[in-house]
Amino acid sequence: MxxxxxxxxxxxxxxxxxxxxxxxxxxxxxxxxxxxxxxxxxxxxxxxxxxxxxxxxxxxxxxxxxxxxxxxxxxxxxxxxxxxxxxxxxxxxxxxxxxxxxxxEDRRNHFRITPMGKSKATWLTLEGYLRTEAPGQFPFRQVCIVNVEGFLDFYPEFVAEEFRKYDITCRFGTINFPDLEQIRQNPSEMRSANIARVFDHERNLEALAAKIREVAADCEAVILPAIIGLNRDDAFAVLQSKVDKPLYLLPTLPPSIPGxxxxxxxxxxxxxxxxxxxxxxxxxxxxxxxxxxxxxxxxxxxxxxxxxxxxxxxxxxxxxxxxxxxxxxxxxxxxxxxxxxxxxxxxxxxxxxxxxxxxxxxxxxxxxxxxxxxxxxxxxxxxxxxxxxxxxxxxxxxxxxxxxxxxxxxxxxxxxxxxxx
Ligand SMILES: Cc1cc2nc3c(=O)[nH]c(=O)nc-3n(C[C@H](O)[C@H](O)[C@H](O)COP(=O)(O)OP(=O)(O)OC[C@H]3O[C@@H](n4cnc5c(N)ncnc54)[C@H](O)[C@@H]3O)c2cc1C
The missing domain is CATH 3.50.50.60 (FAD/NAD(P)-binding domain)
Known part of the structure; x- marks a missing residue:
């Protein structure tokens, strides 16, 4: 060849x-x-x-x-x-x-947030992910950290512990779906990629938006682990359009959906x-x-x-x-x-x-x-x-x-x- x-x-x-x-x-x-x-x-x-x-x-x-x-x-x-x-x-x-x-910016680092809630300097971040200009300069004072029940590669409590150091008030919201039950039967299947496949379906993405609206009703902004958008590019935009407040993704432990x-x-x-x-x-x-x-x-x-x-x-x-x-x-x-x-x-x-x-x-x-x-x-x-x-x-x-x-x-x-x- x-x-x-x-x-x-x-x-x-x-x-x-x-x-x-x-x-x-x-x-x-x-x-x-x-x-x-x-x-x-x-x-x-x-x-x-x-x-x-x-x-x-x-x-x-x-x-x-x-x-x-x-x-x-x-x-x-x-x-x-x-x-x-x-x-x-x-x-x-x-x-x-x-x-x-x-x-x-090509000549200025910003800060990304790790799966443990720490701020780390970086250069470019995929759209939709939470980033700040300086550690602790969050675009909200109060936030709902949402997780899927049984998902072990994301730790809302650790994230909240870091956020609280900057006087951010954190609430938690747990969500569940019938379509997730099948993968939940085996805890090792509850990985970001398998969950994201569920939310590639329009019906489930709609349902996710509805759940987020419900659990985060009295919050200023929403944090969601990176469990959407595996096979569709519009997942974040669609979800954001259906959630009535700013939505930010955080990376999870591997496998990495953004990666x-x-x-x-x-x-x-x-x-x-x-x-x-x-x-x-x-x-x-x-x-x-x-x-x-x-x-x-x-x-x-x-x-x-x-x-x-x-x-x-x-x-x-x-x-x-x-x-x-x-x-x-x-x-x-x-x-x-x-x-x-x-x-x-x-x-x-x-x-x-x-x-x-x-x-x-x-x-x-x-x-x-x-x-x-x-x-x-x-x-x-x-x-x-x-x-x-x-x-x-x-x-x-x-x-x-x-x-x-x-x-x-x-x-x-x-x-x-x-x-x-
Ligand atoms: C776990 C981990 C996480 C990281 N996360 C980040 C991050 O979030 N941000 C960041 O800036 N940097 C990160 N890095 C740094 C990372 O090194 C770079 O970002 C970059 O992705 C490395 O790309 P690469 O193509 O050089 O090497 P790799 O990604 O290692 O790719 C090498 C490829 O070569 C293939 N290969 C190897 N040997 C052969 C062979 N003999 N024949 C054919 N194919 C072969 C492998 O299968 C692999 O696909 C991370 C590194 C690691 C290890």
Whole structure:
């Protein structure tokens, strides 16, 4: 099979790169083994929330410019502050075009609310989700936190405890439906995705609105866990139009409805642009020739290779098995590419879970154009993007989605520019 570009890994980074290339008319394939980190997403996209020393960042681009000076190995420093700024300004429209309307300023972080009610700095948040300009600056003084009976991946009491710190009065409303009884029979089925399927039906969405009106009758605003809109884009708008007060969604514990929606929307956009998406296939190996990737082999296609002018490695980090830790090394399993890590294993992590963990910055060794290196030499037509890159701390720095988005934009542009020369 011959393509212009083959992307290995169909998470946020792989799909964004694929869409950028397909928009420009490239014949592009994405081969992806399974679900991605998006299925665990909060519904917000972080760009840069903290500097490496923990200093909070309010304008991500000021932070990115500083990273260029103090952290040259950071993916943003490699991409360059100027390009990061240009790409970041394009991202909201890009996401909207893919059916993912987001709110947020390109040069100012806001705060999202976690499933536990905590405020966390972020950059863009999907429409409908509760966000504030500063911690505690809620758009209400009194709110009804609604939950579905038996749903265990959302904790109204924890949310209320956080809200009360800002003098917000919280009430609770529990809702139930005959159509939920079937999934309630098995508590492990009471997950956000199964519940959302119930509310994809007009009748149930209407009934949900009626219940919310009833339980939140004397409240100023309503909070609902993200249990609507799995297979219909208008669910929030329809519900809001039928509830006579402001409605806000909060993310739940995984599976994440906003994340699954994002995955589906990006996949659909890629396919609509003519891209070929091979889901459930694993790239097993790559064949190199004269410092280039000639072709790759997958589990499903056996000895039929995928050939392309360019390949993009978007297989993620440890979470998605794009990187694998052995007792003494960090391995990139497809190409055996060079990785950045410290040789003394005792320095990889600390036992304090929330501390800055060194292993999180381990990843692919690349050159300035994010070309993947093997045995110290950059492979001419293999680029690394997303969570598998080295040199950044997605959790501590709050830059996970941003690195995936901007590295995908950068590599797509590099590939397209190479066509011109
Ligand atoms: C649990 C979790 C939650 C997160 N939540 C957020 C959040 O709310 N906001 C935020 O800004 N950031 C978040 N992040 C950071 C996250 O890393 C990025 O946001 C981003 O989604 C990562 O995308 P990616 O495409 O680089 O990697 P991934 O999402 O990991 O995707 C890699 C893909 O490659 C596939 N793959 C791996 N190996 C192969 C192979 N050999 N062959 C074929 N396919 C392969 C995998 O199956 C997967 O689909 C989160 C990260 C994790 C782990």
């Amino acid at each position: 011959k393509f212009d570009t083959v992307i290995i890994g169909g998470g946020l980074a792989g799909m964004v790169c694929g869409i950028r290339l397909a928009e420009a008319g490239e014949r592009c394939a994405i081969v992806s083994q399974g679900q991605s980190a998006l299925h665990f997403s909060s519904g917000s996209f972080d760009l840069l929330s903290r500097m490496p020393d923990g200093t909070p960042v309010s304008d991500p681009m000021v932070g990115v410019a500083e990273l260029e000076r103090i952290a040259p190995e950071h993916p943003y420093a490699r991409i360059g502050a100027e390009r990061c700024d240009r790409y970041a300004r394009q991202v909201p429209a890009f996401l909207r075009e893919a059916g993912l309307p987001v709110t947020g 699954i929606k994002a995955q589906q929307a990006l996949q659909a956009r890629f396919r609509a642009l003519g891209g070929e998406y091979f889901l459930g296939d694993t790239v097993l190996s790559g064949e190199l020739e004269n410092g280039r990737v000639k072709q790759i082999y997958t589990a499903n296609q056996g000895n039929i290779p995928f050939q392309a002018d360019h390949f993009v490695l978007a297989t993620g980090s440890f979470f998605s098995k794009g990187l694998v830790a052995t007792p003494d090394r960090i391995v990139e399993p497809v190409f055996g590419a060079d990785t950045v890590f410290t040789s003394d294993r005792s320095t990889w992590y600390t036992l304090h879970f929330f501390d800055r963990q060194n292993y999180q910055a381990f990843g692919l060794r690349t050159d300035a154009e994010l070309r993947v290196m093997k045995e110290g030499v950059a492979l001419e037509n293999l680029y690394g993007i997303g969570a598998g890159l080295s040199g950044f701390h997605p959790v501590q720095e709050g830059c996970g989605a941003g690195v995936s988005l901007l590295s995908a934009f950068y590599v797509a542009e590099t590939i397209l520019n190479s066509r011109k020369s």
